Amino acid sequence: MIRDVLNVVTSNRGKFKEYKEKLEPYFEEIDMINLEYPEIQAGTLEEVVQYALEQLKEHSPLIIDDSGLFIESLNGFPGIYSAYVMDTIGCDGILSLMEDEKDRSARFQCVIGYLGEEKRLFKGVSEGTITGEKRGSKGFGYDPIFLPENYQRTYAEMKSEEKNRISHRGAAMEEFLDFIKIKDSY
Numbered sequence: 001m002i003r004d005v006l007n008v009v010t011s012n013r014g015k016f017k018e019y020k021e022k023l024e025p026y027f028e029e030i031d032m033i034n035l036e037y038p039e040i041q042a043g044t045l046e047e048v049v050q051y052a053l054e055q056l057k058e059h060s061p062l063i064i065d066d067s068g069l070f071i072e073s074l075n076g077f078p079g080i081y082s083a084y085v086m087d088t089i090g091c092d093g094i095l096s097l098m099e100d101e102k103d104r105s106a107r108f109q110c111v112i113g114y115l116g117e118e119k120r121l122f123k124g125v126s127e128g129t130i131t132g133e134k135r136g137s138k139g140f141g142y143d144p145i146f147l148p149e150n151y152q153r154t155y156a157e158m159k160s161e162e163k164n165r166i167s168h169r170g171a172a173m174e175e176f177l178d179f180i181k182i183k184d185s186y
């Protein structure tokens with residue numbers, strides 16, 4: 001079944017492109033609402049999403065997305081601070097922090113918050129490693145320094161369809177799609 005509208009509330013065009021591409025077959029219209037919504041300083045992505053959903057009811061049916069890069073040897077940094085770290089030291093800063101570091105394992109996490117007929121959270125994770133240098137010009141954010149497990153190319157060296165097939169956001173979107181398909185089959 002095809003639903004009518006879904007609003008994706010984000011200030012990040014790269015994220016929106018990934019949503020639009022994967023969810024397009026299931027909605028008549030997918031709109032980006034470019035809004036800076038209040039993000040509380042919380043311990044987890046889930047807490048940030050729960051709180052933000054409450055402030056956005058007027059835009060329902062909607063999804064929001066809070067994501068982060070968690071680097072093992074940095075005890076999970078930048079994690080929930082990923083946006084701030086990107087705006088300040090960026091990929092180059094992360095590479096400097098990791099200079100000479102042998103353990104380069106890292107994971108991306110994405111939490112989707114959905115507010116429609118119900119409020120639901122969906123989570124996706126992708127495992128990988130931090131490269132020694134930036135590679136690729138596609139994607140956004142930390143994509144040039146993240147090499148997903150079992151792949152030889154960074155996310156920034158992949159087209160968004162391919163990234164969507166294996167990424168944290170792609171996995172969270174699959175969960176979301178499973179949910180709406182079950183709802184729509186009632």
Ligand code: ITT
Nearest residue numbers: 010011012065066067068082083086140141142143
């Ligand atoms: P919102 O308006 O949707 O909050 P944002 O860019 O602030 O947009 P997040 O807080 O979720 O989004 O993201 C934290 C940081 O992690 C931010 O700098 C993103 O660019 C980066 N990021 C999120 N998802 C990513 C992905 O799939 N690949 C690379 N970087 C990503």
